Amino acid sequence: MYTSAFALSPESAPAPALGAAPGTSPVANWTRRISSPWYVTVPVTLPDGRPGTQTFVEWADSRSQAREEAIRKAGTPDALRHRRNAVIVLADQVTVEPWRRPSWW
Numbered sequence: 001m002y003t004s005a006f007a008l009s010p011e012s013a014p015a016p017a018l019g020a021a022p023g024t025s026p027v028a029n030w031t032r033r034i035s036s037p038w039y040v041t042v043p044v045t046l047p048d049g050r051p052g053t054q055t056f057v058e059w060a061d062s063r064s065q066a067r068e069e070a071i072r073k074a075g076t077p078d079a080l081r082h083r084r085n086a087v088i089v090l091a092d093q094v095t096v097e098p099w100r101r102p103s104w105w
Contacts, residue, residue: 035059037099040070044086054083063096070094 040056056073060066073079074088 035061038066039097040066041095042074043089043093046086067096
């Protein structure tokens with residue numbers, strides 16, 4: 001079972017992290033990272049030779065991090081099954097755009 005450091009009393013909280021000032025809690029040294037969603041579109045070639053794309057929505061801190069994560073996921077068996085054995089074309093044609101709310105939302 002996971003117990004948050006916020007739910008613990010100060011006496012039962014874990015020891016401060018190495019390098020932390022004496023008497024500070026371990027959460028005092030945490031920094032919050034703000035991620036945002038990105039559309040990452042990976043070009044593919046279908047088994048019959050037609051071009052296509054597979055799009056991923058990735059939460060990442062930067063455009064390059066979103067691109068790397070989408071390329072990693074594109075190589076998984078689940079992604080291959082989803083695109084029906086289409087081959088990934090990665091000749092620097094992967095596009096990364098900030099996520100935008102769909103008009104129907």
